[in-house]
Amino acid sequence: MCETSPHVGFEASARRRSRAHRWPGRLVCALALPALAAGCGLDVFYALHAIGGQAGILFGAVPVEDAIADSRTAMTTREGLESVVELREFARDQIRLNVDTSFELFYDAGGAPVAFSVSASRRDALEPILWEFPFFGSVPFLNYFDRGSAESKVGELEFWGMDAFMYELDAYSLAVLPNPILSPMLDRDEIDLATLVFHELTHRTVGRSDDGTDLDSRYNESVATYVGRRAAEWYFESRDGAGSARAIEAAARYADDDIVTAFMQDLADRLDAMYASDISADQKLANKATMFEEARSTFTNQIAPSLQYPERYGLLHNMPANNAFVLLYRRYNERQTLFDDVFEATNQQWGSTLRVYQEAAASPEDPFEYLELWLAARQ
Numbered sequence: 001m002c003e004t005s006p007h008v009g010f011e012a013s014a015r016r017r018s019r020a021h022r023w024p025g026r027l028v029c030a031l032a033l034p035a036l037a038a039g040c041g042l043d044v045f046y047a048l049h050a051i052g053g054q055a056g057i058l059f060g061a062v063p064v065e066d067a068i069a070d071s072r073t074a075m076t077t078r079e080g081l082e083s084v085v086e087l088r089e090f091a092r093d094q095i096r097l098n099v100d101t102s103f104e105l106f107y108d109a110g111g112a113p114v115a116f117s118v119s120a121s122r123r124d125a126l127e128p129i130l131w132e133f134p135f136f137g138s139v140p141f142l143n144y145f146d147r148g149s150a151e152s153k154v155g156e157l158e159f160w161g162m163d164a165f166m167y168e169l170d171a172y173s174l175a176v177l178p179n180p181i182l183s184p185m186l187d188r189d190e191i192d193l194a195t196l197v198f199h200e201l202t203h204r205t206v207g208r209s210d211d212g213t214d215l216d217s218r219y220n221e222s223v224a225t226y227v228g229r230r231a232a233e234w235y236f237e238s239r240d241g242a243g244s245a246r247a248i249e250a251a252a253r254y255a256d257d258d259i260v261t262a263f264m265q266d267l268a269d270r271l272d273a274m275y276a277s278d279i280s281a282d283q284k285l286a287n288k289a290t291m292f293e294e295a296r297s298t299f300t301n302q303i304a305p306s307l308q309y310p311e312r313y314g315l316l317h318n319m320p321a322n323n324a325f326v327l328l329y330r331r332y333n334e335r336q337t338l339f340d341d342v343f344e345a346t347n348q349q350w351g352s353t354l355r356v357y358q359e360a361a362a363s364p365e366d367p368f369e370y371l372e373l374w375l376a377a378r379q
Helices: 044-060 064-069 075-095 146-157 185-186 190-203 215-240 244-274 281-306 310-318 323-329 337-347 350-362 367-377
Strands: 029-031 104-108 114-124 132-135 137-139 142-144 164-169
Touching: 029 190, 044 104, 044 142, 064 104, 075 185, 075 190, 075 215, 114 146, 114 323, 137 215, 142 146, 142 350, 146 164, 164 323, 185 190, 190 215, 190 244, 215 244, 215 323, 215 337, 215 350, 215 367, 244 310, 244 323, 281 310, 337 350, 337 367, 350 367
Parallel strands: none
Antiparallel strands: 114 142, 114 164, 132 137
8 A cells, every 4th residue: 555645845835734734746645545444443433534535536536538628627737637647658658557547537626635644653762653454454644634633633642642743635546446636736847746646656556565564655655756756757858858958857856855865864863873772751852852953953054055956845944853754754765776776777677677676565574675685686
């Protein structure tokens, strides 16, 4: 299953309402709603809420070709739908991604967010809170179709002493049901839209089943981040040429992503080391506050000036001192160079590369270790 997908481009323009954030760029995916059945420790009302919200989207969706042909469809919406159709075809024919029933329908959300995702962590450790669902297994998030329910869940989690983080969804990927084009997706610019489409279709192609930890989410989201970005580069180079303005801008954005990912990974590593130290819980929380304050300063004074598109990461200037926030970022950006090494080892053959990613997903062992061993065997 794919989970909520954050890029964490963290645009400064991202709408912030209460404790909610609308994630841009690659953080885009949002996973398949896990609550098609009530899970252990979750009341039936959550399951009914999730089922009802998803049913509303599917029953309210129309075939993409009908939306394009409808004279009432705004020109910008029509152009966006046509772009997704083209991206879907490129994903199928050139990247060898499984498109099945994805993006054949269109749902108009009327300018509202589609849903809201909530994730949580221990306050004194980078340890995600997992929810168990029959048939789906463990997931590190809950998705809601109205703001009030999501905010109530955040409040409940914080009341019980956890860090909780909530953000708006403009897209998500369902494991077994059709994935409509959701109108908020079309608010993205061309590069972010391409990255999103390829990210979501990767979830239909490569998926690790639940092992009772968040390892499946970390692998599934990180491999989708890699493929989404690399496939988008291929798309713009193929369509416009390697030296085109769009291809150059896409590569520059992803270079920024790499810099910010390294910064966030360093923060996570230092937090992990501090939380593992033999100090009191109160001291850990005090150190945590200091480390996040230092991280904000470092980002503003050192990292942001080195970026080509710093405005895309405005949220990090005021990064919340929140472990769930750090885990969310890390979940979507783990071991990107490892995926790239595999791609290069297959001579940039997408079919072969995806088969290796699938083999790693099917391995009973750590999929990242599987890729390391696969590479070592070829050296």
